[in-house]
Every structure is written in C-alpha cells, then in structure tokens.
Amino acid sequence: MSREIVLDCIGEVCPVPLIKAENALKKLTVGDILIIQIDHSCAMKNIPEWAKKAGHNVEVQEPVDGEWEVIIEKMK
Amino acid sequence: MDIKKNKYYQAWFKNAWTYVTGAILLSLLQTVTMITTNDPWGVTGAFANWGAWIYKALGGSVEKWTYFDSQGAQAALSAGFLNDPASMRNLGIIAGALFAVLMASQFKLKKIKSHKQVIAAMLGGLLMGYGATIAFGCNIGALYSGIASLSLSGWVFALFLFCGSVVGSKLLVKFFM
Numbered sequence: 001m002s003r004e005i006v007l008d009c010i011g012e013v014c015p016v017p018l019i020k021a022e023n024a025l026k027k028l029t030v031g032d033i034l035i036i037q038i039d040h041s042c043a044m045k046n047i048p049e050w051a052k053k054a055g056h057n058v059e060v061q062e063p064v065d066g067e068w069e070v071i072i073e074k075m076k
Numbered sequence: 077m078d079i080k081k082n083k084y085y086q087a088w089f090k091n092a093w094t095y096v097t098g099a100i101l102l103s104l105l106q107t108v109t110m111i112t113t114n115d116p117w118g119v120t121g122a123f124a125n126w127g128a129w130i131y132k133a134l135g136g137s138v139e140k141w142t143y144f145d146s147q148g149a150q151a152a153l154s155a156g157f158l159n160d161p162a163s164m165r166n167l168g169i170i171a172g173a174l175f176a177v178l179m180a181s182q183f184k185l186k187k188i189k190s191h192k193q194v195i196a197a198m199l200g201g202l203l204m205g206y207g208a209t210i211a212f213g214c215n216i217g218a219l220y221s222g223i224a225s226l227s228l229s230g231w232v233f234a235l236f237l238f239c240g241s242v243v244g245s246k247l248l249v250k251f252f253m
Contacts, residue, residue, distance in 0.1 A: 011189040015245070019253055039184055045092060066182035 002031040009038045010067065017043040018050060021072070025056075028074050036070045044068045089179040106224060113161040116225055118217030119169075120208040122162035128153055143209070196252050200244075207240070 007024050009017040021036050028034060036047060044060060047070045051058045057073035079085050106117045128138045132153075138144045144153060157163050177183045188194060208214035211233065213222070219237060222230025 011187045011193075015248070016253070019249060023253075039186060041092065041182065065180075066177075066184040 002033065003028065004033040004035065007034060007036045009036055009040075009043065011039065012043075013040050014042045014046065018046050021047050021070070022050070025051075025072065025074060030074055030076060032074045034072045034074065036072070037067065038070065039067045041068075044070065047072075089176070102220075103224075106221070109161075109165070115161065116217070116221035117165075118162055118213060118221060119166060120205065120214040121212075121217055122160060122166050123205065124209055125152060125160060125163065126157075129157060192252055196248070 005024060005028065007020060009020060012020070017036060017038050017040060021034065024036075025034050036043075038044060038047070048058045048060055051070070051072045056075045059071045061069045061071065063069060080090070109115070109117045124143065128144060131138060138153070139150075144150060152160055174183070204214070208218075211218055213219070213233070215237060218233045219230055222233055224230075
C-alpha cells in the first residue's frame, strides 16, 4: 500500500525545505505521496521545479493564504 | 465577481512573475537609477552608512576609518540619511515588498522554528554583511552592477560568490539540517 508522508516546513527558508524534501523522498518508494507544507514563497517555485525535473508528479495547493502544500507523487 | 478569481488580479498580484519579467524590469529600473542618481544600483553600501550614522549619533567618529576615507563617502555621510539615494531605495524595496505581499494576501509573521535557525540567521547575516563591506559591494552593487557596467570585477566577484555558496551550502547541510 502506498503511504502518505507530511513534511512540516512551515517557518523554514530556502534552501532548507528543498533539501528536506529531497531527503524525505529518497526514503519513500514508488507510488508514495510526499506533502511538503511551506510558507516561504521561493520554496513554492524551487521544490516543484526540482520534482518535475526528477520526473515526479507535482501539484501545488494554497489551503490558507500565504501557506502552500507541495504534493509530490514519487514516480521512480 | 470575486476579485480573487479575476484573471488580471491573479496575473498582476497573486501569481509570481516570471524570471524573464523580473529581469527586464530590473534592467529598466537600474538604468533609471543610473540616470537619476549617477550611481549604479547598490544595497549594502547604504547599510555601512546607517552604521556610521548610528555610531556618530552615539558620539563616535568614523572620519579616520579607511572605509569612509574617500570624498564621496564623506559627502554621502554629511548629506545625511534623507539625502542618500541608496538609503531611500532600500526603504522603497521594503515598502514595495510589503505592498506586493499584501496585495497577494500572503503577509505572515513567521514563527521561529528552532534555536538553530536563529543562530544560522544571525551568523549568515553577519558573514554576508562583513563580506559585502570588505568586498565594497554585495551581489547587487558588486556583482549585478559590476557586470552591467562591463567591469571585470563583477565576474571575479561572481566566481568567488559561487565558491562561497558551495562552502555555505555544505556547512548548512552539515550543521543545520
């Protein structure tokens, strides 16, 4: 069964959320979902950029103004 | 109609502008800066002046300091805060950033996550401030304006900025992750 992991990066600034996301995704298996919570707008750009380049499915949501969830589905 | 769904509101205020849009605007505005103030765009030089004014207000004197030796530096110091284009511009950057974040309704007082974050921020700020001051410029004054003025110094600065970033990133991963 695929897992869903939430990574709390609220209050963290670049490049910490990106490095934490990279490390967290390494530990997951294909099909798992990683949700990174951020409130740093640069991370909203560089995390999806990295994840798309690495070939994963990415979606960004803004559940609250000024806070985002980057949702990554590990594809390989 | 809900303004948040208006496509012009989204394009102008909500969504981040592209890097290309930003680059073109920066180029145009730095040309305006050059024409109106006769100086290329810079940021950190003004902070050194702020320090000098505060030190003077507390009764100190910076007249003998090598950094403020030049006529230009002395003239800027005696003209004062309100007549310093770089200081006004820095305030403008802060006001503009506040305006942008308010328009996107993304203003937020961020919580401090850990003691490590405080130490990293203070250490990083000190290193950047000290580095920019002894290099006579930061990534704006020395790098961006240097290269834009067709000066070789900008490229030399870029090379060492890159080396510093590599070392800084390694230290960050090692001690703060």
